[in-house]
Amino acid sequence: MAAPSNFPVPIPDFDAEEFWAGCNRGELMMQRCAECKRFRWLPRSMCPFCNSLEREWIKASGRGKVYSYTIVTHPVHPAAVSRVPYNVVQVQLQEDPDLILVTNLVGIANDAIRIGMPVQAVFEELEPGVKLPKFKPA
Amino acid sequence: METLKDKAAIAGVGNTEYSRDSGRSEITLAAEAIRNAIADAGLKPSDIDGIAKFSMDNNDHVHLASNLGITRLRFFADAPWGGGGGPVGTVLLGAMAVATGMASCVVAFRAMNERSGRGTNRFGLAQVRQGAPGARAYSEPFGLFSPAQAVALSARRHMHLYGTKSEHFGAIAVACRTHAQTNPNAVMRGRPLTIEDHQSSRMISDPLRLHDCCLETDGGAAVVITSAERARDLKHKPVYIMAGAFGATDRNTQTMIKHLDQPQSESTVIAQDLFARAGVAHQDIDVCFIYDHFTPLVLMAFEELGFCRRGEGGPFVSDGKLLWPNGSLPFNTSGGNLSEGYIHGMQNTVEAVRQLRGQAINQVKDARIALVASGNAVPTTAMILHR
Structure with a gap:
């Protein structure tokens, strides 16, 4: 296999197809229990709070706060070589403190990133037909 | 309730040389480490009837049996999450097998060519694969691949919540490196490290520096586990398995990412059982071995295992208590994953036994009780040993 020029594309799990389909539409769809209405992340089959198998997908506001971050300077993947230094950020969504996504911040210098800063989801193409949920300063 | 307490003992330990390129196959390393451990116990390979391995180890039970001449294999198991959960998990599987009569003598081992890549891919490099399935779909497309990068997120969060500093992480690296200087088998012997060296080492994934990474x-490294009764008839004084515990939570789904705002972690689950089962307290521990893949996770393990309160790990590790010979809680006395060699923590298990036998190079005076913990931030294991 030739060295890839991009990070790997997500392969949607059966239980998470709507999350990735939502990203491609520009919507941040979060999984919620249809019975007890509690959110969960990562997407999964059963509600860990009430064990219901019924689920629904809720369009989240896309608003959240930076929970933590790192600036990667040592590339460990061929596609990272031309990208370092780059940020990897955890964003905690305002809908529920359990919703903490690993993502990237765009539209900001790496050295300006701070824990707690408000951010807003944006959707960026990784390759044609595959959009990822990223965040920008709100 | 019936417990495992003192029913099983470690009777033999063995290892190979630790290097950057063994020039040998992984099964050669495993067979040599196991042969050395069996001989150390004063046993013959035909006495062994059980093999417990790390789930990530490429060597399988029956190929090892065919090399060692074990004709009657009555127990074989993989420590899950071994990986970082293996250096104690394998020993506990062996102890449970021995205590229940499933086997009489079990070897637990780890052998790999993790640096040279002759068989095992380097964990610090991303495997180049087509697409990211499962939990990796939520990290790799964003450029999060390596354990160091994931740990950096938790380290940053800890610094934010508690004021922890990079120098606190550095104190752990310096302790391990200092202990390695007298160990002839340590990869980092002859390369001492100061806090200033740590602070000037290059950034890997901010805030993790080079010397924060193992x-x-x-x-290869191996131990032999047998019943306490049988161990008393063998070559060395037995090192008894006083207590063991496994621990994980439902938050361990993204490997190496911790959830510091949650009250429970894999290591708090362990702490709730381990000391009660052993019937000892933290201050009874004479020497401790905390799996040192990344310095921030060692600091967090001390907190979550209850040696100090959450958020107090920075000052706890920085006051000299971890340093042999004068510290009150000598830690990773042969150099650990950070400076002796990264045998996935199994070298720490071997060193714990040598300490309790009085055979260690950096011998803790009158060491009676040792704690050995597998890797924090993955489903993990820990045990308390005594002589």
Whole structure:
């Protein structure tokens, strides 16, 4: 296999197809229990709070706060070589403190990133037909 | 309730050389480490009837049996999450097998060519794969691949919540490196490290610096577990398995990412059982071995295992208590994953036994009780040993 020029594309799990389909539409769809209405992340089959198998997908506001971050300077993947230094950020969504996504911040210098800063989801193409949920300063 | 307490003992330990390139196959390393451990116990390979391995180890039970001449294999198991959960998990599987009569003598081992890549891919490099399935779909497309990068997120969060500093992480690296200087088998012997060296080392994934990350090593390490009764008739004084515990939570789904705002972690689950089962307290521990893949996770393990309160790990590790010979809680006395060699923590298990036998190079005076913990931030294991 030739060295890839991009990070790997997500392969949607059966239980998470709507999350990735939502990203491609520009919507941040979060999984919620249809019975007890509690959110969960990562997407999964059963509600860990009430064990219901019924689920629904809720369009989240896309608003959240930076929970933590790192600036990667040592590339460990061929596609990272031309990208370092780059940020990897955890964003905690305002809908529920359990919703903490690993993502990237765009539209900001790496050295300006701070824990707690408000951010807003944006959707960026990784390759044609595959959009990822990223965040920008709100 | 019936417990495992003192029903099983470690009777033999063995290892190969630790290097950057063994020049040998992984099964050669495993067979040599196991042969050395069996001989150390004063046993013959035909006495062994059980093999417990790390789930990530490429060597399988029956190929090892065919090399060692074990004709009657009555117990074989993989420590899940071994990986970082293996250096104690394998020993506990062996102890449970021995205590229940499933087997009489079990070897637990780890052998790999993790640095040279002769068989095992370097963990610090991303495997180049087509697409990211499962939990990796939520990290790799964003450029999060390596354990160091994931740990950096938790380290940053800890610094934010508690005021922890990079120098606190550095104190752990310096302790391990200092202990390695007298160990002839340590990869980092002859390369001492100061806090200033740590602070000037290059950034890997901010805030993690080079010296916050463990080594990558080729080598093998093994122990022999048998019943306490049988161990008393063998060559060395037995090192008894006083208590063991497994721990994980439902938050361990993204490997190496911790959830510091949650009250429970894999290591708090362990702490709730381990000391009660052993019937000892933290201050009874004479020497401790905390799996040192990344310095921030060692600091967090001390907190979550209850040696100090959450958020107090920075000052706890920085006051000299971890340093042999004068510290009150000598830690990773042969150099650990950070400076002796990265045999996935199994070298720490071997060193714990040598300490309790009085055979260690950096011998803790009158060491009676040792704690050995597998890797924090993955489903993990820990045990308390005594002589």
